[in-house]
Amino acid sequence: MRSLILLLSFLCLVNCKEDKTSETELTTTGSSNYTISFENAAHHEAEITATFKGLKTGEAEFRMSRSSPGRYAIHEFAKNVYNVKVTDGKGNVLETTRPDPYSWGVNNHDGTIIVNYTLYANHGDGTYAQVDETHAHLNMPATFMYAPSLENDTFNIEFKPRKDLNWKIATQLKLVEGNTYSADNLQYFMDSPTEISDHMLRSFEVDGQKINFALHHNGTAAEFDDYFEKVKKTILQQKAVFGELPTFDYGEYTFLGCYIPNATGDGMEHRNSTIVTSTRSLADGADRNIGTVSHEFFHCWNVERIRPQSLEPFNFEAANMSGELWFAEGFTSYYDDLTLTRAGLITREDYIKGLTGTFNYVWNSPGRQFFNPIEMSYQAPFVDAARSVDDINRGNTFISYYSYGSMLGLALDLSLRAENLNLDDYMTLVWKTYGKTETYYTIADLQQTLKAYAGAEFGDAFFNNYIYKSGMPDFETLFETVGVQLKQNIEQPAFGLRLKNQVITSNTMVGSGAYTAGLEKGDKLLKIDGVEINETSDLNKILGTVKPNQTVNVVYERFGKQRTVKLTLDADTSYAISSLNDLSEVAKANRDAWLGAK
Template sequence: MKSIRPLFILFCAISFSWAQTNTYTISFPNAVHHEAIITATFPAVTTDTLSVRMSRTSPGRYALHEFAKNVYGLKAYDGNGSPLKVNRPDPYQWEILGHDGTVKIEYILFANRGGGTYSQIDETHAHLNIPATFMFAPSLEERPIEVTFDTREDLNWKVATQLPLVSGTTYTAPNLQYFMDSPVEISDFDMREFDVDGQKIQFVLHHNGTDEELNTYFEKVKKTVLTEKEVYGELPNFDYGRYTFLACYIPNASGDGMEHRNSTILTSTRSLADGGMERNIGTVSHEFFHAWNVERIRPKSLEPFDFEKANMSGALWFAEGFTSYYTNLILCRAGLMTPEEYIEGLTGTFNYVWNSPARQFFNPIEMSYQAPFVDAATSVDPVNRENTFISYYSYGSVLGLALDLALREKGLNLDGYMKLVWEKFGKTQIPYKIKDLQNTLGEYAGKKFADTFFNSYIYKSEMPNYKSLFEIVGVALETKAESAYLGISARLNGDGHGEITTNPKMGSPAYIAGLDKGDIITSINGSAFPNGQQFDDFLSQFNPGDVLKIEFERFGKPKTTQAKLVPSPIYVIYPSEKEGDELTKKQRDARKDWLKLK
């Protein structure tokens, strides 16, 4: 009897666990019209009323998305199949009453956006972001989950996901948080994989290209993965020993990338044969870097992720911005981008941040707070983003650049700092506060250095001296002062008129002259715009100091103003030797170490 009792207890524990498991089934008989049929069963419900809901948010996004709008035809039943009463207390949830301890629901989902946030169902694939697909019961979020994907055998569909396999096409998750963070690609995909230190890196690709294209691209993916590993010295310990890239490079996808704990979504309309070989790899670099920075080096402000309201964090300049800094740096180090391409490619992001009036309103932390309003969020009222917002991706990227170069002047580098942050907060999975980042920088580079960086550039919105920082690695930063600047963009209509398409930059000649977005410029100094000429090309005939007489229409009424052109605030960034300047040995060595040149 003593030998039987432990087995009996184990059997009871397993049976109890199974009885407490929430189960889902999803099928796609009407994929041609972008529909899925989903059933969910919640056993052992102990409350009189069970509330189920659709998520309003998605891991990796910070805005509201209101996934409930794509759900219809909901029905609820008890354990015997008898219909149950359903109340709708708000747009996001359903209350189910009168059950017998088991609640089963069935509903139809419409899904037709293949990216990192939404789901897409058609006859090419079922691309599933879990929060956009499955209802859940908040009161049962700690329960394990099993989900069965009823695949279309007639379309040769297979399942790819970070979820661990039970059997067949049934997968499991330990709880709701893990389930919601586990996207799924169901299609006739191809897969390549390789081992790194005993862990598997899988690259799943749904595309219309050839095996040869995939093989070539996979080599680029491998170089990217291994180069990022060099920053931290090791890969994360992926759950179940596996990391999966879920890539869809197909015409019906929407360009996107979205990180998850052990996988990432990569979507693009560009095929590998049509520019995707070079242009899609940047998303691979960015999203895989998140396996460390944001998935495990995790801001406390995002823990736990809330599926019922917008998620706000002041740390996105670091979580997203520093990741953005490494995106192309990694490609350069991996030999997938030339040093000249990388250095000159810094120009656009630098000018966007440096010349933005928005820094007078918000520092990087406060820019990060704007994420719920800008991160794939939608609104119908016009906004003044040109003057009030800098993307935390870009802002953090140029600050990461400055910190890296400033550390190199001290004989250190950003890799070393990121590795220390990883050791303290990533491997331990202790969520950090911004003050922790400052203290860790102080530990790495000295308290005075850290306090100066954070007090000047993070808690305030001052800008580092990039000209002197670039000189450390032999990079030139020059203005285009000989060019004239007006401060707007315009779309030429082909009739000699041009519509202003952006809010004028605060303080620019156009702003001072009273021009505004939507105005129709009919002539400048009496001349119309030649057909086929770009607006900037038209302005290039003028010089700083020239006064333009601008005739325009606003709300159908003719108006006239004058604008005095100023020197362009736009900078160019390039390797110093490109203009004949000879680098010192110190500069050559610093650049070699920065870009890890062989």
């Protein structure tokens, strides 16, 4: 009997082991594995091999993305892919189908598909890729195919830098070994731009985490050292808003900077890194470049972790629309120059004066009669680096959610300060409630948080008047609390049009005298109030002879025919913003609290 029991136990162990092995084989996860090299960088080409493993039987799909994290419009990245060759895991050539312009279908594979292709890349910014003999600047959606069925599996990539060009790798991807990196899933992989170049690197630690700046530029190490000191000050002032840095994956955050003539100016936020590109060198553009650094780093809180529900999960196959961009992008825009002022990199007087352009753009735009801030945010897929060839009327109907949100951030900050509160503490509450816990928020959540912070009456009034509607806050009163003067010179006339070499260059502003008179883009002005004009005429001098509400004759040419129309001039409604020199003690204290270092 004992022998029988031992025999049965042994058989059970063997069978159990076999069953466990079979189960493991059935549940083996897939992976996406890439290599990329740059032998033909002189002609902007990269050679890429993508190996997709663990595919289910039947037809498999692989594709190029149509959108990129941080952008909201469609970008057809497949247009720059060619020389596509597909085999199975044994090297057998597979035929592909093309169900649409951006994807490929494959049958009769053995669970593995190997795709070799060439990528053309020559646009170095925050969305696209650029390969040349100065660098390989890689935004992942613009560079790498992917298999949607493997989106939740591991992504591995081996970069093959040009050793002859002293290239090094900078990325937020997790280092495996050597030049091999990984990501846990498609979302993180696509969100991980990579700069491969002969760049300089600077780092500093904040509360046990490392902030890196990998800069590809043609300047000196000393210029970079000076610039990095400004970056440090900026980061520390932003940290002071929230009281802490986010917890970065792998304990690091990396700026990927390209300040080179062949780049295209841009900035693009990512979870643990950001791309900042500019044609301006540090020698002549450091003060402007730092503004993008400030904006993008603030995003590591606001949009990357304080994240709207509408952007989750990010869709790589379609445009991404969000009604929260006035907050995600706009409030970030408010803080970019505010941070630089608090860090001492912009003077208070210059900051206050610098509000003028954005203020006039937002509050004098006819666009507010068509869309509120939420609806302006919905327009992102049409304006965020989107391209079309037909004429548009956005000068009359659209206000950038960056600018609109920035002015709303200013209004909310000053309104809260009038109640002995401030926007910093509201942002901190939003951070602790939604960002730190990585709980995606809605507009209603933002409103509820403001009510919890400043009271129901205050929170409802702000959202009902300025977010769900397009009202303008009482800025004159708000500015007075911090010793700032807001004025309009309505005794000056305005046409409501833009003129260059006698030709109207943009659609006339809805409601303006020029619009009411029927003047439009492309019209060539010949006479105003009997005064002949030519390509060198000064329109301001001509306007200096007339007053608002005065009617003048305008002779113009349209489609080769001369016409005459009566135009009643408008009052100039543009605002001037200036800092008062003689401040009360209260106003001085309020301004110090607003613009002073934290």
